[in-house]
Amino acid sequence: MTPVHASLKTHPGTRMRNSLVLLISVLLTAPLATTAQPQEAEDLYRAFLSTDTIHADRFIRKHPSWDGRGVVIAVLDTGVDMGMPGLLKTTTGEPKVIVARDFSGQGEVVLEDPDEEENAEGNILRAGDIWVTGHGSLDTTGGKAVWKLGALNESSMKNGAVRDLNDNGTTNDVFAILAHPGKDGAWTAHVDTDGDHDMSDEKPLHSFELHQESFVLRGADPGKSTPRLHMALHIDDDGERAEVHFDDGGHGTHVAGIAAGHRLQGQDNFHGIAPGAQVMSLKIGNNALAGGATTTASKKKALQFAADWARDNDRIVVMNMSYGIGSEVEGDSDIDVLLTEVLQDVPWRLSMSTSAGNAGPGLSTVGQPAASDLAFTAAAALTRENSVGLYSSDIGRDRIFAFSSRGGELAKPTATLPGAAASTVPPFMSRDVMAGTSMAAPQGAGAHALLLSAAMASGIEVHNGMLRRALRHSARPLKGYTVLDQGGGMVHVPAAWKLLKRLARSAEAKQVLGYALSTESPQSADGESPAAYWRTGTHVPPRHRPQTWSVTPIFPEDTSVKDREAFYAAYTLESDVAWLVPRSRKMYLRGEGGGEVAVSWRPDKLQNAGLHVGRIFATPAGGPSGQKGTAFELVASAVIPETFTEDNAHRHVWRGERIAPCEITRHFVLVPPGATRMTLDLRLDDDTPGWARLEIFQPDGHRPLLGNRVAETVSGGHVQVSVDGPELLPGTWEVDIYGSFRNPTPVKTTLDARFDGLSVEGFDGLSISAGEDPTAVGTVTNQFNRPFHGTITGEIDSFQRSDSHDVEGDTLQIPFSVDSSVRSVSFDLRMDPWDYARFTDVAVNILDSSGAAVSKGGFSSRRALVSLRNAAPGSYRLEVIGALTHADRGEWSVSIVERHRTREKVPMTMQH
Numbered sequence: 046m047t048p049v050h051a052s053l054k055t056h057p058g059t060r061m062r063n064s065l066v067l068l069i070s071v072l073l074t075a076p077l078a079t080t081a082q083p084q085e086a087e088d089l090y091r092a093f094l095s096t097d098t099i100h101a102d103r104f105i106r107k108h109p110s111w112d113g114r115g116v117v118i119a120v121l122d123t124g125v126d127m128g129m130p131g132l133l134k135t136t137t138g139e140p141k142v143i144v145a146r147d148f149s150g151q152g153e154v155v156l157e158d159p160d161e162e163e164n165a166e167g168n169i170l171r172a173g174d175i176w177v178t179g180h181g182s183l184d185t186t187g188g189k190a191v192w193k194l195g196a197l198n199e200s201s202m203k204n205g206a207v208r209d210l211n212d213n214g215t216t217n218d219v220f221a222i223l224a225h226p227g228k229d230g231a232w233t234a235h236v237d238t239d240g241d242h243d244m245s246d247e248k249p250l251h252s253f254e255l256h257q258e259s260f261v262l263r264g265a266d267p268g269k270s271t272p273r274l275h276m277a278l279h280i281d282d283d284g285e286r287a288e289v290h291f292d293d294g295g296h297g298t299h300v301a302g303i304a305a306g307h308r309l310q311g312q313d314n315f316h317g318i319a320p321g322a323q324v325m326s327l328k329i330g331n332n333a334l335a336g337g338a339t340t341t342a343s344k345k346k347a348l349q350f351a352a353d354w355a356r357d358n359d360r361i362v363v364m365n366m367s368y369g370i371g372s373e374v375e376g377d378s379d380i381d382v383l384l385t386e387v388l389q390d391v392p393w394r395l396s397m398s399t400s401a402g403n404a405g406p407g408l409s410t411v412g413q414p415a416a417s418d419l420a421f422t423a424a425a426a427l428t429r430e431n432s433v434g435l436y437s438s439d440i441g442r443d444r445i446f447a448f449s450s451r452g453g454e455l456a457k458p459t460a461t462l463p464g465a466a467a468s469t470v471p472p473f474m475s476r477d478v479m480a481g482t483s484m485a486a487p488q489g490a491g492a493h494a495l496l497l498s499a500a501m502a503s504g505i506e507v508h509n510g511m512l513r514r515a516l517r518h519s520a521r522p523l524k525g526y527t528v529l530d531q532g533g534g535m536v537h538v539p540a541a542w543k544l545l546k547r548l549a550r551s552a553e554a555k556q557v558l559g560y561a562l563s564t565e566s567p568q569s570a571d572g573e574s575p576a577a578y579w580r581t582g583t584h585v586p587p588r589h590r591p592q593t594w595s596v597t598p599i600f601p602e603d604t605s606v607k608d609r610e611a612f613y614a615a616y617t618l619e620s621d622v623a624w625l626v627p628r629s630r631k632m633y634l635r636g637e638g639g640g641e642v643a644v645s646w647r648p649d650k651l652q653n654a655g656l657h658v659g660r661i662f663a664t665p666a667g668g669p670s671g672q673k674g675t676a677f678e679l680v681a682s683a684v685i686p687e688t689f690t691e692d693n694a695h696r697h698v699w700r701g702e703r704i705a706p707c708e709i710t711r712h713f714v715l716v717p718p719g720a721t722r723m724t725l726d727l728r729l730d731d732d733t734p735g736w737a738r739l740e741i742f743q744p745d746g747h748r749p750l751l752g753n754r755v756a757e758t759v760s761g762g763h764v765q766v767s768v769d770g771p772e773l774l775p776g777t778w779e780v781d782i783y784g785s786f787r788n789p790t791p792v793k794t795t796l797d798a799r800f801d802g803l804s805v806e807g808f809d810g811l812s813i814s815a816g817e818d819p820t821a822v823g824t825v826t827n828q829f830n831r832p833f834h835g836t837i838t839g840e841i842d843s844f845q846r847s848d849s850h851d852v853e854g855d856t857l858q859i860p861f862s863v864d865s866s867v868r869s870v871s872f873d874l875r876m877d878p879w880d881y882a883r884f885t886d887v888a889v890n891i892l893d894s895s896g897a898a899v900s901k902g903g904f905s906s907r908r909a910l911v912s913l914r915n916a917a918p919g920s921y922r923l924e925v926i927g928a929l930t931h932a933d934r935g936e937w938s939v940s941i942v943e944r945h946r947t948r949e950k951v952p953m954t955m956q957h
Contacts, residue, residue: 090315092434093467093478094303098426098443099488099536101318104495107539108502112136113319113494115501117143118304119351119364120487121344122297123337124290125326126471127259128275131302131309136321141307144325144354145253145277145290148346149339151205151331152289154222156193156280166242170194170223177221177237179245185225193224193232193284204333204890204898207293207473211240212273213264220262222287224280231255232280234287239263253277253290273473290328294337295474296483297326300367302469304487305494309469317468318491321498322363327351329368334888335901339368339928341855344380344414344885348387355394361497365490366399367483369412370886371747371906373878374570375454379930380414380885385599388419388509392558392601396497396509398423398489400482401458402450404905406709407779408529408656408684409453409568409578409746412905413882418575418599419559421493421513422457423485424531425449425464426523427707427786435465435478438787443523444707445530447738447783449482452529453746454566454574456680459513460520460532462488492516492538499542505549508601510558515545518675525708527658528680544673553614553665553676557598560677561639564594568745570878577644577681580744580777582715585683586646591628594679596663597639609637615666616676618642622659624650625681632663642679651683656711658682686713686777689800691830695720696799703791704737704784712780712796719802719828722769725780726797729762735788739766744776747906750873758792802828845944852937857925859941863916866947871912872923873942874904880937881907886928894920 096102105112114137125132127142135141147153159170166178172194180192199218202208208216218240227233227249235247238260250258261272279288292298301324302309306317327347330337348364355362372378388397398421402412415422425446432440446464465480493512500507519540520533548554566574567581577592579585586592600609613635618627628643644661651657661679689695695717702710716723727739736757743749749772756764784792804826850857863870874889881887887904889911899921902911913921925939 090312092430094309094315094317095428095431095463095466096316096318098428098430098463099318099492100538101491101495104538104542108499111495111499111502113305113322113491113498115361116319116322116494116497117325117360117362118301118319118322118490118494119325119327119362120297120301120304121327121329121347121351121364121366122300122368123294123330123332124292124297124328125301125324126275126292126298126469127257127277127326128261128272129298129469129471130311131306131315131317131469132298132324134307135323136307139323140257141305142301142324142326143254143257144327146279146326146347146350147288147290147328148343148350149328149331150343151328151333152197152291154195154197154287154289156195156222156224156285156287159192159194175219175221177223177242177244179243180223182245183225183235184249190225194221195287196221197289202293202333203896205293206295206332207273210273211262211264212271222278222289224284224287226284227251232284234278234280236260236278250278252279254279271472274471290326292326292328292471293473294330294332295470296330296337296367296479297328298471299466299468299477299479300365300483300487301326303466303484304365304491306469318488319494319498322491322494325351325354325362334886334926335890335903336888338886338888338903338926341927341929342932343928344368345383345930348384352387352391352395356391359394361394361501363490363493363497364395364397365487366397366414367481367486369400369402369415370884370904371402371404372411372413372416373907374882375411375574376416376418377571378413378416378882379934381417383930384414384417385419388417389558389599390602392508392510393506396493396512397421398486398493400486401425403448403481404748405449405451406447406711406740406781406783407742407746407748408451408580408682410450410742411452411455411457412450415450415457416455418561419509419513421489421516422459422532423482423489424458424461425480425482425485426461426535427465427480428463431463431465432707432786435467436787438706440707440786441705443535445523445526446480447707447709447740449485449530452576452680453578453580453682454569454576456528456562456576456678458532459517460489460536461485461523461534462492462536489516489536492536492541495538496542496545500545500549505546507545507549508555508558510599511545511548511554513559514554514675515541515548518673519544527656527682528660529658529682551665556600556604556608556612558601559599561597561599562594562677562679564592564679577679579682580684582777583685583688585648585651588645588647591643591645592681594642594644595639596634596642596677598634598637600637612636614676616663617666618661618663620659620661622657623647624657625659625661627661644679644681651685654685654687654713656682656684656713684713684777686715687798688715689717689720694831695802695829696797698798699796702782702794702796704782704794705791706735706784706788707786709740709781709783712798714778714780714798716773716775716778717800719804720773720800721804721828722767722801723773723778724799724801725766727756727764727782728795728797729756729758730793731758731762733790733792734758735790735792736785737792737794738783738785739764740781740783741766741768742779742781743774744778745774747908750910804828841947842950843944843946845942847940847942849938849940852925852927852939853935855927855929857939859923860920861923861943862920863913863918863945865918866949867916867945868948869912869914869946870916870921871910871944871946873944874909874911874925875940876904876907877938878907883929883931883934883937884927885930888926888928890924890926892922892924
């Protein structure tokens with residue numbers, strides 16, 4: 046999927062995929078470090094990359110050797126630039142990055158058997174258009190050399206973020222790769238780093254994991270050009286294929302620095318969460334696609350590689366995946382299931398920290414693979430310290446970022462961590478601050494590494510379920526947020542270590558990785574989900590009809606049948622709210638068959654409109670009560686909306702709400718029968734400078750495709766949004782107001798929501814005579830019992846065609862053309878939820894006749910919109926590139942509405 050990071054702007058901007066990146070330079074100079082004492086410098090740097098919010102710094106100060114050493118953090122991302130300060134060495138002097146692989150295909154080079162020829166340069170090796178000389182001077186261990194030849198072509202990077210790989214002012218260079226078997230049987234390669242075809246001046250290189258060798262591409266004048274990227278090679282055992290690994294997105298390098306950086310920017314006291322950990326870079330994103338989208342099976346290959354590597358090398362690996370797209374079938378997508386299977390297969394050596402997503406603040410927005418039962422899922426907070434240090438604003442206290450995805454059908458996120466940081470970036474990037482759940486997940490990966498380092502040093506063996514449980518149930522809840530916003534709360538590493546030691550003494554905790562939960566949930570695609578999520582108007586289950594959860598223990602895959610059958614655990618059940626009561630206070634599970642918990646709702650205690658969230662904690666016998674002793678928890682939520690009827694003229698106004706910086710207020714509105722338009726009006730009080738944004742979510746948790754939603758006092762402090770026609774889906778909509786984290790004080794808002802009920806039917810044909818305007822004939826009906834005052838007008842401003850496409854493989858291409866009468870072209874693409882659940886990404890490009898991308902987009906839910914604005918006449922191609930989780934999953938379908946908007950509008954006469 047796309048990297049999960051978010052845009053933080055003082056002004057509105059368009060939203061691509063999951064989000065945009067805000068990059069802000071933070072200058073960290075040597076004098077800054079030398080003028081402060083070590084502890085003072087460390088305190089200063091925490092304002093740029095917080096290590097104290099989760100108390101990682103305190104944990105390491107108390108136990109200096111428990112800094113992640115012995116643990117490998119696998120970064121599944123856009124790649125990691127291993128040549129940057131902060132990613133060179135661990136705290137013990139070992140190489141920081143020890144593996145670099147590319148599973149995205151972006152850096153793939155086919156190696157062929159070359160022919161030996163003579164040309165003006167002398168004796169050369171040639172494979173097609175690729176040729177090199179100077180090979181005779183290379184050490185090939187004696188005897189006749191076996192050569193393989195291929196090349197990395199700059200032209201293949203034309204749709205990427207870095208098109209001029211060697212900074213020489215051109216984008217058509219060819220960098221040959223000449224490989225031959227080495228003395229030890231492993232392949233040795235020489236890369237033509239200066240593109241002059243002469244290999245005699247190039248150093249020998251091996252697969253990176255063997256000797257951690259990297260290289261840079263040199264411009265025509267090395268004195269004037271600077272390295273853009275540090276690169277690494279991997280050569281297959283058969284010598285048929287090479288991978289050139291690099292990070293031309295910057296996201297993976299930034300993530301690696303947060304998780305495990307040591308001496309970031311070359312500063313002695315500037316570190317990531319686990320500076321003693323090593324890193325492996327498993328590139329899954331192709332940066333020629335929008336957002337660095339994944340490609341077919343790239344996530345699967347990376348997951349399997351990490352699992353096999355951990356097992357084969359007997360090393361503990363913490364995976365970080367700050368990549369994802371929205372969920373449609375929560376927990377049941379192909380990548381959710383695959384991730385659960387991998388973590389179940391290698392539980393004692395492998396764990397996963399993943400980003401919740403940036404589709405918040407709406408409910409039911411946690412993405413995939415964050416929905417996996419066994420993944421640790423990170424929500425993102427903006428700390429007060431980071432808001433001052435990175436953005437020169439003061440939010441008063443730590444707050445959950447508005448963009449951080451929320452739970453609903455899922456009892457996710459797992460916990461919360463800081464989601465903004467200055468960190469390492471590749472040389473081509475000058476700005477080094479990013480924000481998003483992408484930045485929270487590596488904090489979680491670092492926390493895993495610290496706990497695992499401590500466990501190894503203490504002789505304690507733990508599995509991924511114990512880690513996830515310890516981090517969630519020792520976390521510190523943030524005031525004003527529900528479990529659907531923050532999970533257990535802000536991670537607290539010392540408290541997690543204390544709880545982990547207790548779990549290591551628990552037979553129940555050792556035996557199970559977690560519990561698979563399922564209950565009735567009307568919003569879910571199949572009617573069931575891990576959490577009870579009722580967003581069904583004003584209805585919740587009546588008291589006499591219990592809500593029942595099935596509870597099934599998840600065992601490590603290698604647990605014997607005998608041990609599975611011998612499993613037995615008894616639990617006490619305790620609710621934290623008065624309206625959710627277990628029918629029995631006790632239960633037990635025996636074997637792997639699972640059990641059930643019946644719970645009664647108390648609707649009489651849910652009268653107020655808004656979100657109501659409750660939990661039932663299941664505590665094993667002999668353990669402490671409450672959150673810290675929890676084995677599993679049953680999460681239930683009910684959304685009670687405001688209703689719109691004739692009695693209130695289908696209107697509701699929320700006046701005088703004061704919204705603090707970086708805070709949201711939630712409102713829920715139930716679309717009344719007969720409504721055809723919803724209008725939302727947001728106004729700000731002139732006395733409270735700043736801005737606020739309307740965040741609108743459909744009943745399924747997705748955003749409608751709307752325009753500007755920002756109201757600023759400097760520009761009138763008013764914004765109006767309308768949703769009508771087929772976009773106005775029936776059910777309960779969520780309308781949130783977000784106060785900018787840059788606001789100097791709380792803003793005072795008024796939100797006016799109203800519905801109209803004009804239905805238009807019969808305009809299904811045009812009658813046009815020579816010299817006359819187009820005329821449409823139909824019927825307009827007022828569904829509501831109140832008069833309508835206004836006029837009805839019409840015009841033709843576009844033409845469109847619709848089609849459904851069945852696709853074999855992973856790519857669909859549709860040619861189209863634009864003439865001078867067309868101003869813009871847009872494509873509205875939709876997929877079936879279960880088809881969409883087969884993908885880890887679906888990228889969408891509009892390519893011109895040369896193959897250059899003139900517009901990029903993609904699916905962050907099962908619907909996507911990509912547009913070509915100010916279209917020049919010519920031939921184009923729509924390209925839909927689906928990244929299937931499994932390469933062999935067969936045919937899939939997508940429906941596409943292609944709309945051409947004309948430069949001139951044609952007025953219509955409306956007869957009714």
